[in-house]
Amino acid sequence: MSDNQAKGGSTRVADTIARTLHNHGVRHAFGMPGGEVVTLIDGLQKAGIAFHLARHETAAAIMASGASVISGKPQMLVTTIGPGLANAVNGIADSNQERVPLIVISGIVDRATRARYTHQVINHAQLLQPLVKASFEVEPESAASTVARAIALAMADPMGPVHLDLSPAVAEMEALESPLVAPPQVLRPMVTTTDPSIMALSDRFKRAERPLIVAGFEAARSGAGTAVLALAEATGAPVITTYKAKGLIPENHHLSLGGAGLSPRADAILLPLVASADLVLAIGYDPIEMRLGWLDFVKDATTLVEITGTAPDHAMHHAGTRVVADIAPFVGILAHSATRRRTWVRDEPAFAKAKLRSLFAARDDWGPHAIIETLQSEIRDDTVVTVDSGAHRILLSQQWVARRPLTLLQSAGFCTMAAALPLAIGAKVADPDRRVFAVMGDGGLEMGIGELATLRDLGQPITIVLFQDQSLALIAQKQAAAGLAPAGVALGLTDFAAVTKGFGGYGINVETIDDFRNELTAARTRAGFTLICCRFAASAYEDAF
16 A cells, blocks of 8 residues: 555555546456556556466567457556566557557656666657557546546557556556546447438449458457348358458358468469459458458459448558448448349359368368367357467468357467467456367467466466477478578477476377367366367478468
């Protein structure tokens, strides 16, 4: 308890910050403590915001990302001064490109000594300037308003991180601003069937013979899945999604063509189909999740209509028409207005779907295809699966059949390694009743292996499915494609089962589908976390995607 509280029962700035965050829906903070933020952490705990200790600040930021996707709320990263915040740069960059409303609060040297003190001192705002939407220093006279402004900025489309510096002396001071700031009630006028934009798009659908929908993460995050499905069924438009939007409509639906963006073999099937469409509707689509193959994916810009919450900042493609509106209600009204008719009379989308299914079907009794297919049979529709960057992510994202949105989480814009485990931890924190799997490569786990201790300490029964091929297989493939000898891509044989046991979990190495299936079944009722290490040769990825 601070002197201010002990003497007069006054509210500290740290308490005002915490209560304002709580008023805006923040329930979890992730990070590593330092002397400069101990008062803040105390305030968070008292306000009902749980502080979760990670083993690295970047992992903590990505945990916040997982929690944000599952909860739909802003989340929080706490770091100490200098090296603490610098450690988090990768995670903050990830939240920037993954559109995560992340509030970053870092400790800073007290103002009285800042001009003469140099130990661990760097310019936090300058360090983060390319990565955050804004950076402020919290002052006692305006703490609540500053935090509320930071949250509003973080939640504004496109969502992203906002940084706050807080000195120890200010955190302990009596808050001079009252009352606390709560989020406003937001009223959004409804679009009707007589709105000119609805009428214009309905008319275009009436005339289109080959309509097609490309949907992205914002469509999934805005809850537009039901509306998109209704529109697709009314117009016969097949739906292609980004990887993060997988499951926007159930991928076992005949109009779903699954995800796209990283697999050249899938793109060779999907891009010609898109090129043949005479109306392409891009719904909540941000090409930050795509690759250069999708540069100018629609050759005639007049055929492309974007429906987005905010004008995107890119030059990947050009649209003839852009509708800036709340995505879910707008698409819902458009679906209601659409005239049901048959399109794609030659069934080209059905042929494309069949080709994709054949292309990514399991082809061996053991290997990455068979592992993914077996894991698929274990999960329920609401199970959350996270996947790390690497060859296994591309294959899984193409082979996986998602039936609900926001159930396959990954770093798709930034594509950072070692993301799957912290994403899984954050998702489990946000919804403890959901079963969560993390699918990782051996390189990714070795990079972030300390978070196994976080799993242990949180008592989370997450199942890790590890693809161990002793290689950075995706980079090795790129070297081979360039005619280069492999260099810097070989990994030694780590005994991950033994390492897992050292961290207090259950670890096992498997090399057959029967053993893998049995271990998946056993993991269902295990109280602690499970790591199933699936060993196979890196050559199993040849021509896989």
